[in-house]
Amino acid sequence: MTVRVRFAPSPTGYLHIGSARTALFNFLYARSKGGKFLLRIEDTDLERSTEESVKSILEGLEWLGLTPDEEIVFQSRNKEKHVAAAFRLLEEGKAYRDFTPKGDATSSKNIKELIVERAREQKDLRSNPYRDLPKEESDRRAASGEPFAIRLKVPHEGKTSFEDAVYGLQEREFSDIEDLVLLRSDGHPLYNLAVVCDDIEMGITDVIRGQDHLTNTHKQILIYEALGVKPPRFAHLPLILAPGGKKLSKRYHGEIVSLTTYRDAGFLPEAFRNFLALLGWSPKNNKEIMSMEELIENFSLEGIHKNNAIFNFDSNNPKRWTDDKAIWMNAEYIRTMPLEKLLPYVKEELKKAKLWREEYETEERNWFERTVNTIRERFFTLKDFSTQGRAYFSEDYDFDEKAVEKNLKKHPELQTLMPELASRLEKLEEFTHEHIEQAIRNFAEEKQISFGVIMNAARTLLTGTAVGPSMLAVFELLGKERSVMRLKSQIPWNQN
């Protein structure tokens, strides 16, 4: 049987990185098995589901390169089928009507308290008075318009068990499972029923999802059994936790957990996908940098870990705002990926920053490629091309205060020396690094100032920063005219 897996997010916010990883693993598994990767939007919670969220999920998946193989399934459109299944189980005596008035649990705190309180009572989960109500009476009360929920009739004795591909054999006594509600008294099907029905209908063979569903699985298996369908294989994934070891949540951690944050911060999808793949999974060969093809080739459920992973971030630290390794990996991709693959991303970034010029793809193409290739060495994100790299693409760039202090103002004589050097360089016939270097060395010797001081001053004048590629390369890239002009600039000297 061909493998069919699905990613089933509920559209109640942006796509978060834990979900993104679940999607990735499903995709990798499908591809590695020659199967299909499907997408189902679980939008049955009408109050919380939004159109916007669906859009954000789709965008996120597309960014990571996880395109579904078949049409997207919207769970809400299958509502009638879920309802029908509940009634079928009722007919067959595998479920019953519960006429208990609906309790109200409003805030989440109340819910938690309610659960614990209820649990302390340690009552028999089979003690519902309507469980064994004679069919005639149940039918009669229903016909008279009395509201009811439909609950699954879980047997008194026995246990469910399944072999989880990650966590191994899982067993649970029936006595620990309540007669779960399949259909709410307002006629809406519940999650566990909907999931099972849809997975059956979609022909899902392997359910790969977060570990938070591990205990739910027993309930779902009970539904499969009642429905007379063989359950799929299950593989539960360890969770991705926040630095404190708490569950990563949209509510508490905000945008940092949103996939789009990374896209907007200048991450390459290749890099972020690679990073995500290594959270909770590792290949046998200890390899870390992997293309999508390599991920697919190496992926296997056996490589998934059981323990949760912590995703580091610190919103108060601009340099460490997200996980170190993710940043490193992005930088690694930026400096080592084939240039022609990087170029389109840089183009897009420059466009966003209004720094793009069509000439970069025509007469200045060669220059553009050389420039990108040179400056990418020290960049971490695509954003760096429009910020740190701005001076290469625009005459309007900022001077870093510290750089000005350290490389210029510390040596006041440079204020007159640099324009002088500029005039000297202006006379060069060939503006190539050999000639530039020679000219600067001569100048430095003549003026009794160190070569390094000149170079650093030039770096700050030409690029506004204190760091960057070899200065001679910078001179060459900027060309004689721009270099000379910038060396003469008095702007940084008058700054502050």
Place this chain on the structure above:
RNA sequence: GGUCGGUUCGUCUAGAGGCCUAGGACACCGCUCUUUCAAGGCGGAAACACGGGUUCGAAUCCCGUACCGACUACCA
């Protein structure tokens, strides 16, 4: 409270009884190259939660304790 799960350097992880005086990666520290560095090269510090077993031998198997997490709802 109950059920289930987890616990190897700060973090991501390798490890399936002897190959482990525990390996790699990120971050960190030092040295080095150099015109700068957040780049490159070289090196360093850094972990088997704890306690009992089993075994000739345990990070690896068993039991207990601790801690962490998930689930437990007419949410998904």
